[in-house]
Amino acid sequence: MKKPFLFIFLALIVANTSQAQTRSTRIGYIDMEYILENVSDYKEAKSQLELKATKWRQEIETKKIAIDKLKESLKAEKALLTKELIDERETEIKFQETEMLDYQQKQFGANGNLMYQKAALAKPIQDQVFTAVQDIAEAKNYDFIFDKSSDLTMLFSAKRFDISDQVLRVLNRTEKREQLSKKQLKEQEAKENLENAIDENPDLADRQKALDAKRAAREKLVADRKLEQEAKRKEYEDKRNAAAAEKAAKKNGTVSEPAKTEAVKTDNITPDSGGPTEKATTTEKAATTESGVNKAEERQKLYEQRKKELEERKKKILEEREAAKKAKEAKDAETQKTNTTNN
Missing domain, CATH: 1.10.287 (Helix Hairpins)
Known part of the structure; x- marks a missing residue:
């Protein structure tokens, strides 16, 4: 009785191995920057952040103009001032220059407010993108999906492997589903099925x-x-x-x-x-x-x-x-x- 069961088990192992060998590896990639630029919530928040950055630049420019005026004034009056007064004014100018550079670094440095707020702004949407990528990978049997905008160097990437638009559609579907009625949900599902079929078959597109x-x-x-x-x-x-x-x-x-x-x-x-x-x-x-x-x-x-x-x-x-x-x-x-x- 054990021999027939052993034979069936070995046959199943061989069949699964041959199937894995014949199936080609499926690879795709996304462009995170492209996805973020096409998400409405991110664009609105980014425009508000740009307004803040513009205000910071104006403040830095105002400080710089004030420092230049102090330098010009010292240059014009230097011949009439004592050494103590000259040292005092130069110290004041250096103090204001240091203060301006510190403020500039605080707002626009590598760890400044601008970079921090950009990262905080992008993180929730990036999390949604990662979830959508995992869903697409599981539903369509992708083996690898890369991010084109990351540190990974991609010397060439064919457009047919780009699934950024698919990810955008998943994000938009999630947002729309919360506002649709039952009838509209059915219509939306039919539309989604058609879009998925088009993604799988370029001739159908x-x-x-x-x-x-x-x-x-x-x-x-x-x-x-x-x-x-x-x-x-x-x-x-x-x-x-x-x-x-x-x-x-x-x-x-x-x-x-x-x-x-x-x-x-x-x-x-x-x-x-x-x-x-x-x-x-x-x-x-x-x-x-x-x-x-x-x-x-x-x-x-x-x-x-x-x-x-x-x-x-x-x-x-x-x-x-x-x-x-x-x-x-x-x-x-x-x-x-x-x-x-x-x-």
Whole structure:
């Protein structure tokens, strides 16, 4: 009974050993500086730290200007001063110079406030990065992951081994998950699965880019159609408003019956007064009609301009589609050629 069990155990050991030998070593790297520069919390805190550093530099510059003034004053008055006064002023200048250098070292030295606060600022995010790197390494079976920005010298590193963007996505996902509802969490998980699949398969990334380009073109076409419909609706409303304005202008330009009766009575009393009244009424009517015509012409020009813009936009979309189609055909032909060569 022991022999069959021993045989099975030895077979499992041999199988695991051969599998370990055939599996290639998987290596990746990150760029910590790149990751930190793309984390919003770090950027905000860094900008505040830069404001502090600017204030420290201004204080050092103020001290330096004050010391230079003391030196110039001593140089100008040195011939009039006693040796004791000269020694006293030189001692004061040396004291202030030492004080300035000590302050500069305190703020900007190797162990100064600037370096200390930078390290304190980066540490929480670095801890998150290390956790994310460990999760990625375990999930995707990485054997080694290096930091490009560390003291480790990397003479060459291919971009396909860079997982910095993957780490950034993990950090952003953790931050977003705290603010999402259950439905949004499901959508986020589906998006994360797609991103992980793209990371594993570069060909899938190209295919996803092509799909995104098609989706963007389709959304742009829908938006242009909406704009065209709005322009047509606007044109119809403008025509209707112009017709109503013209009708109102004609109605307002017509003299009412009481006004006609009053004009006749005035003509009977003073014959010369009727001429100017009739001329004024005719001029007012002509001005109102001309105003309505000018508005209609302006609306027509605006419509023509919008129509021209829509036609140009439609033409541009068609050209982009044609270019994308040609690029896809060229890529398919190249892929087919490569497959033929490999076969």
